[in-house]
Amino acid sequence: MKIKVDDVSKQFGHKQILKEINLELEPNRIYGLLGRNGAGKSTLLNILTDRIFPNGGSVTMDGEAVHENDKLLGKMYLMSEVNLYQKRARLQDLFQASRLMYGGFDDAYAKHLCDAFELNPKLKFGQLSTGYRTIFKLIIALSLPVDFVFLDEPILGLDANHRELFYKELLDSYSQHPRTFVISTHMIEEVANMIEHVFVIEDGKILVDDDVDHMLAxxxxxxxxxxxxxxxxxxxxxxxxxxxxxxxxxxxxxxxxxxxxxxxxxxxxxxxxxxxxxxxxxxxxxxx
Amino acid sequence: MKIKVDDVSKQFGHKQILKEINLELEPNRIYGLLGRNGAGKSTLLNILTDRIFPNGGSVTMDGEAVHENDKLLGKMYLMSEVNLYQKRARLQDLFQASRLMYGGFDDAYAKHLCDAFELNPKLKFGQLSTGYRTIFKLIIALSLPVDFVFLDEPILGLDANHRELFYKELLDSYSQHPRTFVISTHMIEEVANMIEHVFVIEDGKILVDDDVDHMLAxxxxxxxxxxxxxxxxxxxxxxxxxxxxxxxxxxxxxxxxxxxxxxxxxxxxxxxxxxxxxxxxxxxxxxx
Incomplete structure (x- = not known):
């Protein structure tokens, strides 16, 4: 199962955010999506997951268009800075809501992660600090049965211990159950050992599309x-x-x-x- | 000029945030203030700069109490996550307001920093992204004629290029005009080469008060x-x-x-x- 982005462009008002982006996401790989502030990373992730629509071009999965295709959209999850959750909802209920939306949820793994990060699932979303909101969203991202996980700045507000724990859990989860991750972050050195392939976006265009080893060589x-x-x-x-x-x-x-x-x-x-x-x-x- | 913190304690409701903190800040040194999320770092910085009051203990500068002492408080600046600025105010006017409050402001240096970070001082504060709000606050912190600069998570929202530029400018500014910096951050490795002495706060107490070289040895x-x-x-x-x-x-x-x-x-x-x-x-x- 492969995602293909063909000639995707996007403008907001007079501003061209993405300019004819082409790229492919292979199964079971860990990608880094890097770019300066304002380069267009979040816009691209939102288009990939059909949250916003491009002005031109297409996103397909094995040749089938992703737009408004619930079956295909159910195979991807975007964890982003936006908080989509009701503040009064309890975390354990949000886990069950995610199960209903995605047709599955690894309760045992979510419990393991709650224990590891010391997060009480009986709390309400609105009671969490910035760091724990990030942690909660990461737990959802890692527990859903999807083939493509997109993480937009996944370490916002995390202290060094929680960052290290997250990197470790992501690699464990990936080795037990391979799938594709796309990680967009400004903390490049911290993820450098984890990512195999990198896309660099600059000014709405793909500047680099290369394996990390090949690039560094x-x-x-x-x-x-x-x-x-x-x-x-x-x-x-x-x-x-x-x-x-x-x-x-x-x-x-x-x-x-x-x-x-x-x-x-x-x-x-x-x-x-x-x-x-x-x-x-x-x-x-x-x-x- | 030296700051001394004696037996400072603080509780909010039933929660003891700081427990008998003692420490000294010497002139012209760069300190790191490290701790997990919730350890009490921001509370300590707010007490040091008299924004909140301790339940016990004192903060003095060369033996004189800092509390409600405008002369001494004019020698310190705390850059924090809280945005104290009117959204409709222009950056250049906020620079002039800072000059009035602190009795001085290095306009030439602020202009140099605006150029280096590509920030237009004619913009209004409310028009800035998270990253550029951080940059604006850093420019103020570096341009004021104070002896103690406290930076609470100074790289929030900055991409890798802007972080590198900030570290370089801070060291340049420090070598041209030595003063004391206290940097509180979760991005420890990025500041490790810059800081000479470290305080680690854990659970409201000072766990480590040591020179970085001595600690790492x-x-x-x-x-x-x-x-x-x-x-x-x-x-x-x-x-x-x-x-x-x-x-x-x-x-x-x-x-x-x-x-x-x-x-x-x-x-x-x-x-x-x-x-x-x-x-x-x-x-x-x-x-x-």
């Missing part, structure tokens, strides 16, 4: 004396640079020049995913 | 076969553990046993600050 930091570094990286795809006195670091994304000799004073090291993202989506990186 | 991960690891760490201060099949990692905070020989199958490595925090404040760590 082409990401270098070249450091050394300013002039030597600039001369060594001349003609390469330099997406950013930093200076410290006379020393300079140039960030390169793409192939190095194999025929050029590496000067003794120059060092080549790897970039992490967050640093690569920052330089790819900065103005300097964009010009490339 | 006593934090170890002991990994290897489960039984060997347990036998080697017997009697040490084990604050947590993780298992992977037959392998185990025990987290130790405190001295290792110098007289015990390290088995060949056992490896000793360092913990980062976020990991140390997680294990210190978990239930397992708490029992110690």
């Amino acid at each position: 082409q990401a270098y930091v070249i450091t050394g004396p300013g002039e030597t570094v600039d001369s060594y990286t001349e003609g390469l795809n330099v997406i950013g640079s930093e200076s410290l006195g006379n020393l300079k670091g140039n960030y390169v994304f793409g192939k190095l020049n194999d025929t050029r000799e590496i000067p003794d004073t120059v060092q080549i090291s790897r970039m992490d995913l967050q640093k690569l993202f920052i330089h790819l989506t900065s103005e300097e990186g964009q010009a490339k | 006593q934090a170890y991960v002991i990994t290897g076969p489960g039984e060997t690891v347990d036998s080697y760490t017997e009697g040490l201060n084990v604050i947590g553990s993780e298992s992977l099949g037959n392998l185990k990692g025990n987290y130790v905070f405190g001295k290792l046993n110098d007289t015990r020989e390290i088995p060949d199958t056992v490896q000793i490595s360092r913990m980062d600050l976020q990991k140390l925090f997680i294990h210190l404040t978990s239930e397992e760590g708490q029992a110690k």
